Amino acid sequence: MSATSEAGPDGSSAASSPDPPSPAGGDASWPSRPGPAAGPGDGFLDDGSLSAPLGAADAGASVVFENVGHTYPLNGRGRGRGRGRGTEAVQDFSASLAPGSLVCLLGPSGCGKSTILNILAGFERPTKGRVLVGGREVAGPGPDRGVVFQEPNLLPWRRVVENITLGPDLAGKSKAGTLAAARRYLELTGLEGFENHAPYELSGGMRQRVALARAWISEPPILVMDEPFGALDAQTRITMQELLVSIWEKTGSTILFVTHDVDEALFLADRILIISPRPGRLALDVPSPLPRPRTYESLVVDPVHARLKREILLAMRQPDWVI
Ligand SMILES: Nc1ncnc2c1ncn2[C@@H]1O[C@H](COP(=O)(O)OP(=O)(O)OP(=O)(O)O)[C@@H](O)[C@H]1O
Ligand SMILES: [Mg+2]
Numbered sequence: 001m002s003a004t005s006e007a008g009p010d011g012s013s014a015a016s017s018p019d020p021p022s023p024a025g026g027d028a029s030w031p032s033r034p035g036p037a038a039g040p041g042d043g044f045l046d047d048g049s050l051s052a053p054l055g056a057a058d059a060g061a062s063v064v065f066e067n068v069g070h071t072y073p074l075n076g077r078g079r080g081r082g083r084g085r086g087t088e089a090v091q092d093f094s095a096s097l098a099p100g101s102l103v104c105l106l107g108p109s110g111c112g113k114s115t116i117l118n119i120l121a122g123f124e125r126p127t128k129g130r131v132l133v134g135g136r137e138v139a140g141p142g143p144d145r146g147v148v149f150q151e152p153n154l155l156p157w158r159r160v161v162e163n164i165t166l167g168p169d170l171a172g173k174s175k176a177g178t179l180a181a182a183r184r185y186l187e188l189t190g191l192e193g194f195e196n197h198a199p200y201e202l203s204g205g206m207r208q209r210v211a212l213a214r215a216w217i218s219e220p221p222i223l224v225m226d227e228p229f230g231a232l233d234a235q236t237r238i239t240m241q242e243l244l245v246s247i248w249e250k251t252g253s254t255i256l257f258v259t260h261d262v263d264e265a266l267f268l269a270d271r272i273l274i275i276s277p278r279p280g281r282l283a284l285d286v287p288s289p290l291p292r293p294r295t296y297e298s299l300v301v302d303p304v305h306a307r308l309k310r311e312i313l314l315a316m317r318q319p320d321w322v323i
Contacts (some may be wrong), residue, residue: 008256064132090116094282164185164210241268263309266308
């Protein structure tokens with residue numbers, strides 16, 4: 001796979017595969033949306049390995065990370081490794097996200113994924129570099145970026161519908177418009193009939209669906225998601241991944257989705273940014289050649305998926321894998 005600096009859902013900025021891999025059964029009528037990513041060919045270099053990292057900022061990108069670095073301060077302790085220097089979580093991270101793309105940040109525990117995501121959300125200021133959203137430098141949280149965490153963090157005293165409308169309510173939006181939007185997201189997330197339930201009356205997957213609806217109701221152009229399905233059982237997790245993709249296809253948001261699960265990244269992403277062990281650096285930039293719609297059933301028998309997964313797993317096991 002050759003390096004491409006921006007991989008949008010329409011594949012517009014990159015050369016497309018001359019012969020995109022077919023899903024199981026080889027149904028040539030599969031819709032092309034969002035025609036993944038893709039450098040030339042099937043996504044591999046001539047030697048069969050994955051691409052080198054990129055990093056340049058691209059005009060028209062909805063999110064640009066420019067040489068972002070982050071070191072957490074010592075916080076009064078001063079002992080042990082790294083004494084006097086704090087914890088360097090992220091180092092020289094650059095990437096551009098195309099509008100409407102679904103990009104996964106994949107990497108081992110502690111490599112700085114949440115730090116990168118929190119910098120985009122505006123919860124952390126980078127100690128080096130900067131992040132641009134729509135061409136403007138991020139200076140703090142804003143309504144243009146919705147956030148979903150691993151825990152749904154619902155307000156227990158508000159009913160489901162009131163949790164979903166929290167953002168517009170706080171912003172003083174009109175009740176009628178907000179309720180109409182809430183109904184749409186209740187339907188999209190399959191929560192109709194539960195609007196008047198309290199959060200404690202829901203299952204874990206349903207609570208996370210409320211959190212998704214709450215993030216999406218304000219229709220932020222960018223959604224940042226930090227392992228939102230990490231606490232769910234395997235079956236619910238797959239259902240939630242399918243739900244996420246189906247709503248994303250309707251809303252066209254740009255999504256940065258953090259995971260340490262290779263299968264989740266392969267199922268969801270237009271593009272996978274693989275982060276090295278701490279300090280987190282961009283190790284590999286992998287545009288996905290996998291066609292949509294995807295199902296786990298089709299992916300497990302897709303040879304391109306198998307090869308991509310193998311290459312990613314091999315890359316992540318190299319002792320010094322930053323290219
Ligand atoms: N608020 C903080 N103060 C100090 N150090 C922190 C803070 N948050 C994270 N770190 C450190 O930064 C490094 C990266 O943490 P981060 O949470 O970004 O990793 P991660 O890739 O999200 O890990 P995980 O997959 O386990 O969630 C870790 O070494 C962690 O100890
Ligand atoms: Mg994390």
